[in-house]
Amino acid sequence: MAVSNSLLLVAQAALYFTVMMTLLHRRKSIGLGVFMCALGVMHFLETYLASVFYVQLPHGIISPGSTVLFSGKLLMILLLYVKEDAATVRQPIHGLLFGNFLIVGLVMILRNHETVQVVAGREPDIAFVDEMGMLMVWGTILLYIDSLAIILLYERLGRWLGRHFALRVLICGALVLTFDQLGFYIALHLVSDAPLSVLYGGWVAKMLATVVYALFFMAYLALFPAGEQKAGPRRFRDLFDVLTYRERYEDLLKTSHLDFLTKVSHRSQFDTTAQDLILATTANGHCASLILIDIDHFKAVNDTYGHQAGDEVLATVARVLRDNQRSDDHIFRYGGEEFVIVSQRMGAEAAQSFSDRLRRAIEDVTRDAFLEPVTVSIGIAAAPLEGRDLATLFEIADRRLYAAKAGGRNRVVGPLSEPVPVPV
Structure with a gap:
């Protein structure tokens, strides 16, 4: 039963x-x-x-x-x-x-009604x-x-x-x-x-x-x-x-600041939050690093294979960055083929190693995904070693990025790898 x-x-x-x-x-x-x-x-x-x-x-x-x-x-x-x-x-x-x-x-x-019996026995x-x-x-x-x-x-x-x-x-x-x-x-x-x-x-x-x-x-x-x-x-x-x-x-708050193609934060988020991230980290006595990443020969990809292929390259590179992201890393698409990572609690030596690992991962992943591997050049600036102001750090990282390009691309240039002159 x-x-x-x-x-x-x-x-x-x-x-x-x-x-x-x-x-x-x-x-x-x-x-x-x-x-x-x-x-x-x-x-x-x-x-x-x-x-x-x-x-x-x-x-x-x-x-x-x-x-x-x-x-x-x-x-x-x-x-x-x-x-x-x-x-x-x-x-x-x-x-x-x-x-x-x-x-x-x-x-x-x-x-409260006074009822009447219609059927016998039914009340x-x-x-x-x-x-x-x-x-x-x-x-x-x-x-x-x-x-x-x-x-x-x-x-x-x-x-x-x-x-x-x-x-x-x-x-x-x-x-x-x-x-x-x-x-x-x-x-x-x-x-x-x-x-x-x-x-x-x-x-x-x-x-x-x-x-x-x-x-x-x-x-x-x-x-x-x-x-x-x-x-x-x-x-x-x-x-x-x-x-x-x-x-x-x-959900809207989580996605409204993201770049539609790459699913990382867009330029306006960098402009409004990056300085505060650096100041908050250095104020507590910790190091921070600003990592500037640029895809090598990206214009040639667009010209040779079309803009759709270029979009796929951007999305793939961004995915590799997200896959290697730490909880203290903040990734931004700065513009075009450039990305910026603000890494809190990461000093110059760790940033150099981390960036080189990103560079190799991007090359390895894109080698399997596309007809030929995609490479990136990376410039690094360290805070507070080289300053706390976002504009200063970005200029330093940008100079080192161009030094990496001039040195043959597909490489990382940071405070420990090449002494690029920095603004006083």
Whole structure:
């Protein structure tokens, strides 16, 4: 019996997920209201099943209403937030809150009617209505808290787990559903004297449901990986104002300063941040290096193979720079075929070795990627040894870069390799 009940619960979860995800996936053509209505109409059934309908599983006694329907609803609310934004997801959250309070308010008035018996033996069970009303009020408050909590947790976990969607869903679902199980059990115990086994059995079932729904979500994302267009930002005056578009805004901040082709910071970032990076490092008693890199014979690449080939060369060189980047390195595309690296906590000797390693890596990678290897010439200036002012350091590095070009290209010139005169 326990095994057959487990299979039936999985079938219920699969049916619930398939229907709800189909409605969510088709929301652009059939409207989001269809998904929201389907999400909301089952709240009474969830509460009823959670209060009176229990089945035996291998680990204990559970309610399908709480395990399948409520857990699924909460995770669907989270997925709606991920797919849309806070402005959209607050609609079903607030709608469920106000709608269920409305039901309870209407029932409180209805129970005062003087009823007549139409069918023998059939009379309204006012005690059951009162019990359900209390559970629905408490369950609605919990759902509201749960919905906000799971979204806030998802946002917070994004700082550490990034786009690991399944792991974030698992952690959010486990924490929030644990809180929900405890909260609803307290009300259920007060109303119907439910035994402690209901608390434990329901908690285990909700943890398993979280895993099952997370797997369903990953299967859905694997089948439908394409991104979707989102509406533009709007203003709000509640908690959702903080949540709306936060991840997309943070993503924009991460990418807005990047050069589109090379995926490294562009010239304006160098102009606005490089001086502060050098000063912040030297002020703490550490060394810094400014490394200027220029691709050799780049004009000949464009002239011979075309600008598309030139773009591929730029992108490949930039990728090598990124692949060798330390946490204290800041890479900029200065212009054309020139790149600048501001390396904090790196002295002249380390910068010389690091630059030569970059030079060899670029030559090795491009030898395999293109018809002939691409080489670079590199000039280095060291701070505070040769100054702290960005303009001074850049001029020193630029002179050494030209010395590297004049010396035959494909080489590194720094403070330790060639004493190029520096401005006083």
